[in-house]
Amino acid sequence: MAQYETITVEKDAQGTKGVTLLTLNRPKALNALNSKVLEELIDAFADYQADDSQLCAVLTGSGDKAFAAGADIKEMSEKAAADFYLDDFFSPWTSEIVKKTRKPWIAAVNGFALGGGCELAMMADFIVASDNAKFGQPEIKLGVAPGMGGSQRLTRAIGKSKSMEMCLTGRMMSAEEAERSNLIVRVVPQADLIADVLKTAATIAGMPPMATIANKEMVNSAFEMMLDQGLIVERRIFQILTASEDKAEGMAAFIEKREGQWKGR
Numbered sequence: 001m002a003q004y005e006t007i008t009v010e011k012d013a014q015g016t017k018g019v020t021l022l023t024l025n026r027p028k029a030l031n032a033l034n035s036k037v038l039e040e041l042i043d044a045f046a047d048y049q050a051d052d053s054q055l056c057a058v059l060t061g062s063g064d065k066a067f068a069a070g071a072d073i074k075e076m077s078e079k080a081a082a083d084f085y086l087d088d089f090f091s092p093w094t095s096e097i098v099k100k101t102r103k104p105w106i107a108a109v110n111g112f113a114l115g116g117g118c119e120l121a122m123m124a125d126f127i128v129a130s131d132n133a134k135f136g137q138p139e140i141k142l143g144v145a146p147g148m149g150g151s152q153r154l155t156r157a158i159g160k161s162k163s164m165e166m167c168l169t170g171r172m173m174s175a176e177e178a179e180r181s182n183l184i185v186r187v188v189p190q191a192d193l194i195a196d197v198l199k200t201a202a203t204i205a206g207m208p209p210m211a212t213i214a215n216k217e218m219v220n221s222a223f224e225m226m227l228d229q230g231l232i233v234e235r236r237i238f239q240i241l242t243a244s245e246d247k248a249e250g251m252a253a254f255i256e257k258r259e260g261q262w263k264g265r
Ligand code: CAA
Pocket: 028, 029, 030, 032, 033, 069, 070, 071, 072, 073, 074, 090, 112, 114, 115, 116, 117, 119, 138, 139, 142, 145, 146, 147, 148, 150
């Protein structure tokens, strides 16, 4: 397995078959996201996507303080506007990680998720947070604005008023408020977070793998399409799934009152 400097990767994490645990590992910098983290996450997500034995991933932060406190401010402070523009800075987070990872992944937010950290969590299929988690888009205080999707994904998740207030004031939102605002699925005591999320990931990893990718694609379509188009996508993907071996197995298993044995196709 690849050796990384800024992340760790554990397949079949803590004995959970089919689940990969990815951990941002720059605790002294509160797991701030620099170019090395991006490069290594792209590689690790591509490996997860390609490995048929791994069926759900979990992304978390090392230490008990932060998921990620944002894009690395020290790295960005040394760049000129032309560097950001010509490199299309931040673009690979969506183009290389979100778009290319068709399998499911969950963000387990274990502390600060600020700026790019909040944006990275929102790239996941869903978020579970510990009770000490804090979410925010404080970029305005640095004289900038969200750059990894915050103004778009946060607004879609929690609505215009709250998103606007968060972006304009840079305030932090508690885990409890994030749950109430539909940003996250649930709040868990910090000590239980990874065990809790690995359990959910194991449930997902036990589902028919092709149907898992299809369900993810359908739900994501709801964010990108008008209702009529989204309904067509849903029906077509459903119809394709009916040709799969796992559909025949899943329905037979139900009728025969036994567990399905999945082929992933
Ligand atoms: N980039 C680089 N280093 C960071 C960092 C970041 N985003 N956030 C924290 N660190 C570093 C600090 O510089 C500090 O390093 P040193 O010990 O070498 O000084 C270390 O992490 C610990 O941080 P603090 O001492 O500040 O810890 P704290 O407990 O007092 O405060 C905090 C915690 C409130 C999260 C504070 O660190 C903070 O406000 N961080 C910045 C948050 C932020 O503005 N994020 C947005 C970044 S811009 C962005 O993300 C753009 C985008 O849209 C993608």
